[in-house]
Amino acid sequence: MDLFLQNIVGGLQSASMYGLAALGLVLIYKTTGVINFAQGELGMFNAFVAAWLYANNVPLVIAVLLTLIIAGIVGFLIEWGVMRHAVKIDPLGKMIMTMGFVMIAQGLAPMFFGNNPLYFPKLLQGDPISIGGVSILPNTILIIVITLGIMAALFYVLQKSKWGLAIRVTAENIQTAKLMGVPTKYVSIAVWTLGTALGALAATMVAPLTTVSVTMMADIHLKSFISAVLGGFATFYGPVVGAFIIGILNNLIGFYISSKWATAILYVFILIVLIFKPTGIFGKKHIKKV
Amino acid sequence: MSILNKKQIQYIIFGIIAILLPILTQAKGSTITLLASIGITAIATLGFNVLLGFSGQISLGHGAFMGLGAYISAYFVSQMELPFFLSLALAAIIPFLVGFILGLIALRLEGHYLAIATLGFAVVIEEIFAEFSGFTGGWSGTKTTYPIIFGYKFDKLSVYILIIIILVILMILTYNFMKSATGRALVAMKKSEHAAQAMGVSLFKYKLLAFSISTMYAGIAGSLYIHFFRFAEPKLWGITLSLDLLAAAVIGGLGTIGGAVVGVAFLKVLPTVLQMLPVFGDFDGLAFVLTGVSIVVFVMFYPRGLINIPNDLYNKFFKRKRTEAEEVKA
Amino acid sequence: MMNSVLKVENLSISFGGLKAVDDLSFEIGDKMIYGLIGPNGAGKTTVFNCITKFYTPNSGKVTFKTNTGELINLLDHSVHQIINYGLARTFQNVELINDLSIIDNLLIGAHSQFKTSTLQQAFLTPRARREEKEHRGRAMDILNQLGLADKANEIAGSQPYGVLKNVELARTLMSRPKLIIIDEPAAGLNETETEALAEMIKKIRDYYHCAILMVEHDMGLVMGTCERICAINFGKKLAEGTPDEIKQNKEVQEAYLGKDDDDAEN
Incomplete structure (x- = not known):
C-alpha cells in the first residue's frame, strides 16, 4: 500500500509538469486555433536561460522568476511579431509555423548556451520527509503545491474575472467575441505569453530531474499532448484532468509493469481512448456549419 | 517542344542529368554522398508532400517510418538473406500497413490528431528501435552491405544511380495519380471538405490513403538509406528528421512533385554553404535556425515554394508584357 | 412503386434546444422542379443539409429513388455516399x-x-x-x-x-444525378444573369432528365421556374402547392410581410 501511495505521489509530481504544459497548450489552442507544437522546445530554451542565469550566480528563485518573465516575453514576441501577422493563414499553416519555431529553438539553444547539458538545481533541497509511510522530497511537495496554486488561480481568473470571461468567450467563438467588443487581440497576446510561461515553468521543474539539454522536454511535450487528447481539447480543465490521470498512470505502469515500456504502454492506451472516446473524456462533438 | 512539356519526360531528363553529373565531373565520394542523401530524402519528402501538400495532414512520425523501412530492409538482407529487391518491397509494404493501422485510429477525427498520434509513434518507436537489439542492433546500431542484385555487387556510385532511378519512377507514378481521380479527390478535400464530401469523396478513406502512401515512400527511402550508408542507429529517426521532411516539403513547394527535390536540395546544401562562409561557420545550429525561419517565412509569404519561383517570375515579367502588347493590338 | 424521386417525412432537427426543422414533410415528383421557400432563418438550408447528410436529423425519414429505381433511406448513409445514389448538390457560397x-x-x-x-x-x-x-x-x-x-x-x-x-x-x-439540390442559385447574380439561370435550370431538367430542388429568395425565379413549392417558416411547413396557390396563401403572405427577401440567409 505504501509503495502504491509512493507511486501516486511520484505520479502527482509528473502530472504537475504535464498539466502545466497541457494547460499552456489548450489556452493557446482554444483561443487562437493554433496547436503549438513548439511549446516543449520553447520550454527547453527557457530552461537553458534559467540554468545560464543560475550558473552566472543569479539566486535560484530569482533565476526562475526571471525565466518566467523572459518566457512570457518570448511568447509575447511570437504572437506580436509573427502569429498576429498570420491571420489569413489556415490552421494547418499555423501549425506548420509552430514546427518552424521548434527548429529555431533547437538551433538557438546550442548557439547561445553551448553544446553541453547544463545543471539546474531543485528549488528546495533537503532530505525526504516521511508522511504516513510515504517518503516525499520537499521539492516534490513544492512542485505539486505550486502547480495546484497556479491552476487554482488560473481557473479562478478564467471563471470569475473580466479577463477570464474574455478568454472564454473568445474560445467559444472568436467572431462573436469580436462583435461583442472583446479585445481578441489582447486575448491572444495574453494566452501566448501565459502559455509560454507555463511551458517554461514545467521545464524548470523537470530540469533538476534530468539535465538541461536539447532533448529534455521530449517526454513532457509528448505527455502533455497525450493528456490533452485524453481530456479533450474542448475544455480548459479537460487536459489538466488528463494530465493527472496520465501522470499517475505513468508512474504506476512504470513501477508495476515495466519502466522501460511505460511510454509505449501509455501510447497504446491513448490510441485505445481515441478509438472508443475520440474526443476525449470531456470532449463534445460540435456540428460544423455548412 | 510539346514532348518536353510533359512532366514525365521532364522528370526523366532530371534523372539523367542527376546521374550523369557525378559521373562526368568525376565527383568526390563526399559529393556523391551529398547527392545520394538528397535523393533519399527527396523520396521521403515526396511522400510527405502527398500527405501534407495534397491531403493537408501533418505527420511527425515520418522519420520513424523511414527508420522502420531501414531496419526491415537491413534485417531481411543481412539476417534472412533475402534478395535486395524483396527486402525493399517489404520495407515499403510493412510501413504502409503500419501507417494504415495508425491512420485507421487517428484519422477518423477532424483536425490535428494525426500530428499528435505520429508524434507519439515517433517517440515510442525510437524506444523500440533502441530496445529490440536483435532486430535493430540497439543503441550501437546495425550494419548492412551495398545491395547485391542477381550477383551484381553495387558500389557507391551505382547505389546512387539506383536511388535516382527509384526517385524518378516514384515522381512519375506520383504525378500520374495526382493528375487523375485520386489526386483530384485529395486536392478537393484539402481545399473544401464540404465540396469533396458532396462529390462523393470519403474524407477518411482519402486521408488514410494519402497517409499510407506517404509512409510507404518513407519506408522505401529508409531502405535505400541503409543500403547506401550501410549503417543506422536509433537516434537518426526522431522528430528532427520528420521536421526536416516537413521543412523540405514546405520550402520546396507544397503540393508539387519537383518541390520535394528542390526543397531537400536547398536544406542539404544550406549547411555546406554556411560552413564555407567564415562568419557563419562557427555556429552550430545555425542551419537549424535558418530552416525554421524559412518554414515560417515560406508559409507566411510564399506558400507556393521555391519550385514556383521561376514560373512566377516569368509570369510577372513576361506574361504581363505580352498581355499589355495584346491590349495595345486590340 | 413511388412516383416521386424524393420523399421527406417528419424531418426534425434541433440545435441546442432550438428546433431548426420541425416535423417537415414534402415530396418531389420525378423530373420536377421544386422550390423550397421561406423567410430568413426559416431552416431551408438546414433541410438541404439534412437530406444530404451534412447534418444528422433527430428524427424523420428521407426516401430517395436511386438511379436503379431502388428506394433507400438517405439517413442510413454517410455524407459522401449520397451522390453515388444520384443526388448531387450545390452550395450557397x-x-x-x-x-x-x-x-x-x-x-x-x-x-x-x-x-x-x-x-x-x-x-x-x-x-x-x-x-x-x-x-x-x-x-x-x-x-x-x-x-x-x-x-x-x-x-x-x-x-x-x-x-x-x-x-x-x-x-x-x-x-448523372436523378435529383439536384441547388442552394440559392440566384444569390449574388444580377437580373439578366438570373433570367439566364432560370433558362438553364429548365434546360438542365429537360436535357438531363433530373428533378431539381432549389432553395431561393428570388421570388421571380421560384415562381417562374418551379412547378411545386413548399413554403416553410421556423422549420415548419406553412403551405405546399403550385406557385399560384402559394402566392394566394394567407400564411405565406404573413410570413413574408415586411421581410426583406434579398438578404442572404446565414
Missing part, C-alpha cells in the same frame, strides 16, 4: 476548387463514377486512361450544353462569380 481548371472541377464531380484504383491510375493502365478520357469527354459535353466550353481550361479562381455558379451546376451533372 459556391464550393469549387479555385486552383484547378474548370474541367478538372467538373471531373471532381464525376468522382463517384471512377472505378479504377489509385494503383491503376499511377501506372496509367489502359483502363485508367480510357476512364479518364471518357469522363473528360462527358465534361466537355456538359460544358458545351451549358455554354461554358470556351472556359474549360481556365482556372476556376480567375472566373467571375456568375460563371462559377454555372460551373457548380455543371459539376453536379457529372454524377
